Amino acid sequence: MSDTATLPTDDSxxxxxxxxxxxxxAFLGSQMPLIFTIGGLAGQxxxxxxxxxxxxxSLIVLGSMFSATPLSSIMQKYGRRTGFVIGAMGxxxxxxxxxxxxxxxxxxxxxxxxxxxxIYMSAQGFFRFAAADTASDSFRPKAISYVMAGGLLSAIIGxxxxxxxxxxxxxxxxxxxxAVIGINLVGSLLFFFVDIPKxxxxxxxxxxxxxxWELITTPRIAVSVICGMVAYALxxxxxxxxxxxxxxxxxxxxxxxxIVTAHVLAMFVPSFFTGHLIAKFGVEKxxxxxxxxxxxxxxxxxxxxxxxxxxxxxxxxxxxxxxxxIGATTMLAGAHTVEERGxxxxxxxxxxxxxxxxxxxxxxxxxxxxxxxxxTGWTSVNLAMAPFLMLAGGALIxxxxxxxxxxxx
Numbered sequence: 001m002s003d004t005a006t007l008p009t010d011d012s013x014x015x016x017x018x019x020x021x022x023x024x025x026a027f028l029g030s031q032m033p034l035i036f037t038i039g040g041l042a043g044q045x046x047x048x049x050x051x052x053x054x055x056x057x058s059l060i061v062l063g064s065m066f067s068a069t070p071l072s073s074i075m076q077k078y079g080r081r082t083g084f085v086i087g088a089m090g091x092x093x094x095x096x097x098x099x100x101x102x103x104x105x106x107x108x109x110x111x112x113x114x115x116x117x118x119i120y121m122s123a124q125g126f127f128r129f130a131a132a133d134t135a136s137d138s139f140r141p142k143a144i145s146y147v148m149a150g151g152l153l154s155a156i157i158g159x160x161x162x163x164x165x166x167x168x169x170x171x172x173x174x175x176x177x178x179a180v181i182g183i184n185l186v187g188s189l190l191f192f193f194v195d196i197p198k199x200x201x202x203x204x205x206x207x208x209x210x211x212x213w214e215l216i217t218t219p220r221i222a223v224s225v226i227c228g229m230v231a232y233a234l235x236x237x238x239x240x241x242x243x244x245x246x247x248x249x250x251x252x253x254x255x256x257x258x259i260v261t262a263h264v265l266a267m268f269v270p271s272f273f274t275g276h277l278i279a280k281f282g283v284e285k286x287x288x289x290x291x292x293x294x295x296x297x298x299x300x301x302x303x304x305x306x307x308x309x310x311x312x313x314x315x316x317x318x319x320x321x322x323x324x325x326i327g328a329t330t331m332l333a334g335a336h337t338v339e340e341r342g343x344x345x346x347x348x349x350x351x352x353x354x355x356x357x358x359x360x361x362x363x364x365x366x367x368x369x370x371x372x373x374x375x376t377g378w379t380s381v382n383l384a385m386a387p388f389l390m391l392a393g394g395a396l397i398x399x400x401x402x403x404x405x406x407x408x409x
Contacts, residue, residue, distance in 0.1 A: 014135040018143050020193050021127050025150025028187035031180045033158030033264045040244050042173045046107040054364030056114040057240045061360050063118020065353035072346030079198040080130045081191045087123020088188035095180030102174045129345050132333045133196050141330045145275030155264030159257040209340035223399040224331035227287050229355040230392035231324030234385050237359035241367040241381045248374025249305045259310050266318025274326045283331045290323030291393050301382040
C-alpha cells in the first residue's frame with residue numbers, strides 16, 4: 001500500500017530535511033565505524049574469555065533492538081526531532097560509561113556503556129525513514145539513498161578518529177570513547193533544524209490500519225523485512241570479526257582501520273545512485289543484485305587472508321549491504337500507510353536488529369572459538385553466510401513469482 005495521497009508534490013521541504021539528515025549521518029554516524037573498529041579489540045583486552053571479544057558489539061545491537069519500538073512510538077507521538085535527540089543523548093551516555101569501564105578495566109561496565117550506545121544506533125536507523133516522511137513517491141527512493149550516502153563521510157571520519165585517539169591516553173581506546181561523547185553532544189544540535197511535522201493525533205473514527213500480524217504477513221512487507229535483516233546481519237557478522245581477523249593474521253591495527261574505512265565507503269558511496277537504479281530497474285532486481293554481491297564477498301574472503309582479500313571482500317560486503325538494505329527499506333516504505341508507520345517501522349527494526357544481535361554474538365564465537373587460529377575462525381565466519389543468503393534469495397524469488405494482486409494482500 002502507498003500513502004501517496006498524504007505526500008506533497010513539492011519536495012523542497014523534503015530536500016531540506018534530507019540535507020540535515022545527511023549531515024547527521026556523516027557526523028553523528030562516524031561513531032559507529034569508530035566503535036566497530038575498536039569495540040572487539042577493546043572487548044578482547046577486557047574479557048576473561050576471548051570468545052566474548054565481540055560481546056560489546058552485540059550489546060550495542062541488542063540495545064538498538066530494545067530501543068527500536070519505544071523510539072518509534074516516541075517519534076509517532078512527539079515527532080522525529082525528539083526521538084533523534086534522545087538517541088544522541090543515549091550515545092553520549094553510552095560513550096561516557098564505556099570510557100569509565102575502560103578506565104576501571106571493567107568488562108561489565110564497558111558492556112553497560114555498549115548497551116546504551118545502542119539507543120543512538122537505533123535512532124540512526126530511523127534517519128532513512130525520516131527522509132521519506134515528507135518526500136513524494138518519485139523522490140522517496142532518492143531521499144532514502146541520499147541520507148544513506150551521508151555515511152560516506154562517516155566512513156572516513158570514524159576510523160581516522162580511531163587513529164588519532166585510540167592510543168592518545170594511557171588507557172588504550174579511552175580517548176576514542178571520550179571523542180564519542182563530544183560527537184553526540186555537538187551532533188544533537190543538528191536535529192533542531194529538522195522540519196518534519198508530527199503525525200496528527202488520530203481521531204476516534206480515523207483508520208487504524210492493519211494489525212502487526214496483518215502487516216508482517218503481507219508478502220511484500222514480509223520479504224522486505226527478511227531481506228533487510230539478512231543484509232544487515234551478514235554485514236555485521238563479517239565486519240565485527242574483521243579487525244580481529246586482520247590483527248590475528250599478523251597485520252597492524254591501522255590496517256584494520258583502513259579496511260573498515262574501505263568497507264564503510266563501499267556501504268555508502270553507491271547511495272548516490274542506488275535510488276536512481278531502483279527507480280529505473282525496480283526494487284526487486286536491486287535487492288537480488290545485493291544478495292549476489294554479498295555471496296561474492298564471502299567467496300573472496302574464503303580464497304585467502306592476504307590484505308587484498310580482506311579489502312576486496314569487505315568492499316563487496318559494503319556494496320551488497322547497500323543494495324540489499326536500501327532496497328529493503330524502499331520496498332517497506334511503500335508498503336504501509338501513514339497510520340501504520342509507527343508500529344511497522346518499530347517492528348521492522350526489532351526484527352532486523354534482533355538478527356544483527358544474533359550475528360554479532362555469533363561472530364566472536366566463530367572467530368575466536370571455532371578453531372585453533374585466526375584463519376580457521378575467519379573461514380567459519382564466512383561460511384556461516386550461506387544459509388541466510390539462501391533464505392533471502394528464496395524469499396525474494398517467492399515474491400517475484402506471486403501474482404501481482406497477491407503481493408500486497
